[in-house]
Amino acid sequence: MSTTPYLLVRCGEKVAALPAAAVRRVVRGTRLHPLPGAGPGLIGLAEFAGEPLAVLDLAQLLGEERGSSRPPVTVVTWLGSGEERELVGLGVDDAIEVVELDPSALALGTALVGGRPVAVVDTERLGVEA
Amino acid sequence: MTGGFLIVRRGGTLWGLPADQVSGIQRTETVEKPEVPAAGGGIELRLAGGGRLAVDAVLTLAAELAVRPLSARLRPHLPAGSAGLALLAGEPLVLMTLADRVLHD
Numbered sequence: 401m402s403t404t405p406y407l408l409v410r411c412g413e414k415v416a417a418l419p420a421a422a423v424r425r426v427v428r429g430t431r432l433h434p435l436p437g438a439g440p441g442l443i444g445l446a447e448f449a450g451e452p453l454a455v456l457d458l459a460q461l462l463g464e465e466r467g468s469s470r471p472p473v474t475v476v477t478w479l480g481s482g483e484e485r486e487l488v489g490l491g492v493d494d495a496i497e498v499v500e501l502d503p504s505a506l507a508l509g510t511a512l513v514g515g516r517p518v519a520v521v522d523t524e525r526l527g528v529e530a
Numbered sequence: 531m532t533g534g535f536l537i538v539r540r541g542g543t544l545w546g547l548p549a550d551q552v553s554g555i556q557r558t559e560t561v562e563k564p565e566v567p568a569a570g571g572g573i574e575l576r577l578a579g580g581g582r583l584a585v586d587a588v589l590t591l592a593a594e595l596a597v598r599p600l601s602a603r604l605r606p607h608l609p610a611g612s613a614g615l616a617l618l619a620g621e622p623l624v625l626m627t628l629a630d631r632v633l634h635d
């Protein structure tokens with residue numbers, strides 16, 4: 401059975417899996433510009449490859465509460481699909497490793513990795529209201 | 531003031547405003563009390579449609595900006611009045627639209 405590579409990231413107490421094919425780069429210590437008046441899901445703005453990049457808090461997008469600390473790692477990720485696909489930064493606490501998951505994990509939204517539950521992120525729908 | 535974008539700094543971030551929507555710029559610090567800084571850095575933009583906007587600094591006038599419109603995904607996260615993102619000298623910038631006169635201090 402074929403498997404799909406996912407990048408495991410830690411955001412707060414949760415571990416999430418991002419499809420490796422959607423991940424463009426993992427950056428530590430991104431220079432972030434906070435935006436007064438922005439919602440809690442936006443960590444700030446950055447520059448990436450000559451383009452403006454909005455950096456969103458992955459924990460918030462997954463419905464988790466976050467403490468006051470700013471996530472130190474930015475995972476530059478393609479979100480959406482087709483003409484609506486866009487490059488967005490996802491702020492996380494750490495990038496852990498790349499693992500292979502069964503394709504059914506995406507539909508289920510969760511998987512077990514080393515006996516631990518992992519939230520499998522659908523990057524085509526992440527951040528879009530249902 | 532017509533054409534291009536007025537680039538200002540507010541709260542540590544760059545913002546761009548359509549220059550034709552800004553009718554004037556004035557200092558709000560008073561000569562009588564120079565030791566008391568005015569809110570927003572002591573500079574105020576007068577907007578063509580009415581209203582005022584306090585800013586920390588007026589930086590430049592950009593003739594053109596490559597603006598990336600906000601997607602439905604990003605729009606809820608940015609302040610009301612934000613219309614798009616751009617870069618200026620490697621620094622991210624938020625383009626504001628003043629059409630609905632929704633501004634935040």
